[in-house]
Amino acid sequence: MIVAYAPFEDTDRKVTLPVLAQKKRHQEPIVMVTAYDWPSSQAAEEAGVDLVLAGDTAAMTVLGYPATAPVTLEEMLVLTKAARRGLHTPLLIGDLPFGSYERSHEQAIASAQRLVKEGGADVVKFEGPSAERAAAIISAGIPVMGHLGLTPQTTTALGGGFRAQARTAAAARALLDDALALEAAGCFALVLEAVPAEVAAVVTEHLRIPTIGIGAGPGTDGQVLVLNDLLGIFEEFKPRFVKRYAQLRRDMVGAISAFADDIRARRFPTGEHCYTIDQGELEEFLASLAADV
Ligand code: KIV
Numbered sequence: 001m002i003v004a005y006a007p008f009e010d011t012d013r014k015v016t017l018p019v020l021a022q023k024k025r026h027q028e029p030i031v032m033v034t035a036y037d038w039p040s041s042q043a044a045e046e047a048g049v050d051l052v053l054a055g056d057t058a059a060m061t062v063l064g065y066p067a068t069a070p071v072t073l074e075e076m077l078v079l080t081k082a083a084r085r086g087l088h089t090p091l092l093i094g095d096l097p098f099g100s101y102e103r104s105h106e107q108a109i110a111s112a113q114r115l116v117k118e119g120g121a122d123v124v125k126f127e128g129p130s131a132e133r134a135a136a137i138i139s140a141g142i143p144v145m146g147h148l149g150l151t152p153q154t155t156t157a158l159g160g161g162f163r164a165q166a167r168t169a170a171a172a173r174a175l176l177d178d179a180l181a182l183e184a185a186g187c188f189a190l191v192l193e194a195v196p197a198e199v200a201a202v203v204t205e206h207l208r209i210p211t212i213g214i215g216a217g218p219g220t221d222g223q224v225l226v227l228n229d230l231l232g233i234f235e236e237f238k239p240r241f242v243k244r245y246a247q248l249r250r251d252m253v254g255a256i257s258a259f260a261d262d263i264r265a266r267r268f269p270t271g272e273h274c275y276t277i278d279q280g281e282l283e284e285f286l287a288s289l290a291a292d293v
Contacts, residue, residue, distance in 0.1 A: 015050045015091045017123075017143060017188045023050070023221070024210040030222025032212050033230070036062050036079040040227055041086030051212070053093040053125065053224065054080040056153070060236070061228035068152050069098040073111055076100075080119030093145055094121025098153040101126050105136035112142045123188065127151035129178035131185035138186040146182035148175055149216065150194035162239055164215070166195040172202075179203050179211075191224065192216040194241065215241030 023030050032051035035041040036058040044052050058079050059071035073096075080094050094115030101108035108126070115121040123143040126133070128151055134144045149165045166175040172195075179190055189210045192200045197217020204211045204220050213220030225242065228234035232247040262268035277285075 013089045032224035034227045035083045037082045038086045041083040052090045054083040056095045056097045057226045061234040071097045073100045077119045084120030091122045094124045096126040109140045112137045127153050131181040135185040143188045145189045146187040147191040149192045164194045166199045172199045183209050
C-alpha cells in the first residue's frame with residue numbers, strides 16, 4: 001500500500017494535540033479550514049493555518065452532490081490523500097462520511113484506520129453525540145474531534161434544512177451535556193456548527209478541550225470555514241455565517257470567458273506560446289512531403 005504522507009520538514013512547527021491544548025489555555029485563536037486537494041492544502045499550509053479538515057462538505061462543494069450524505073469513504077480517501085500531499089505543518093483531520101461509522105464500533109474503527117493509514121490523516125472527526133463511538137476509535141489509537149450542533153449528514157434530512165440548533169434552553173442543555181460526554185470520552189477538540197453565539201460561549205467555558213466554531217459566534221476557541229465558501233468558489237447558497245474573502249468563482253468564469261474570446265478572435269495562441277523547429281529541419285520535412293506526391 002502506498003501512503004500519501006508528505007515529509008515533515010519542520011517538526012518544531014508541526015501542530016500537535018498538545019499545541020492545540022496550549023492554544024486553548026493561552027486563549028490563542030485556532031484557525032481551521034477545509035481542503036480537499038493538493039493546491040488548496042498547499043495554500044492552507046502557506047497561509048499558516050493550524051488545522052486542515054478534508055471534510056465531507058467536498059461532497060457538495062467539489063463533487064457536486066446535493067448533500068453530504070452520498071459521498072463514500074473511497075471518495076473521501078482520494079480527497080484526503082490529495083490534501084495530505086500539500087501539508088507539512090497543520091494537523092490533517094480526516095472526516096468520516098455518512099454510513100462509514102454508525103453501524104458498530106468495529107465499522108467506525110476500520111473506517112478511521114483507513115483515513116489514517118491510506119489517507120494520511122493525523123486524526124478523524126465524525127458528526128454526532130456518540131461518546132461510546134468516540135471512545136472506541138480513541139481506544140484504537142486514533143484521536144477524535146467531535147462535531148455537534150448542526151450535523152449536516154443527518155440534521156438536514158431530519159431537521160428540514162440547514163437550520164441553527166440549540167435555540168431552546170432544553171436543546172442548549174442537551175448540547176452542553178453531549179459536549180461534556182465527548183470530552184470525557186477523550187475527544188481532543190469539538191466543532192460546534194450553527195448554534196447561538198451565547199450557547200457556544202458557555203459550552204466553550206465548560207470544556208477543557210478547544211471548541212472550533214462555524215456559525216457559532218466569536219466565543220469559541222477557534223473558527224473554521226469551508227474553503228470553497230471563503231474563497232467564493234461555491235455559490236449555490238451562502239449560510240449566514242459565511243464570510244467571503246475572495247470571489248474566485250467570478251474570476252474563474254472571467255478567465256475562461258477571456259480564453260474563449262481569445263480563441264474565437266484568433267488572439268491565442270501567439271508566437272510566445274509556440275514551439276519552434278530549425279528552418280533546415282522544416283524544409284527537409286516539407287520536401288519529404290513533396291517527394292511523396
Ligand atoms: O465537512 C466539513 O467541511 C465540516 C465543516 C463544516 C466543519 O464538517
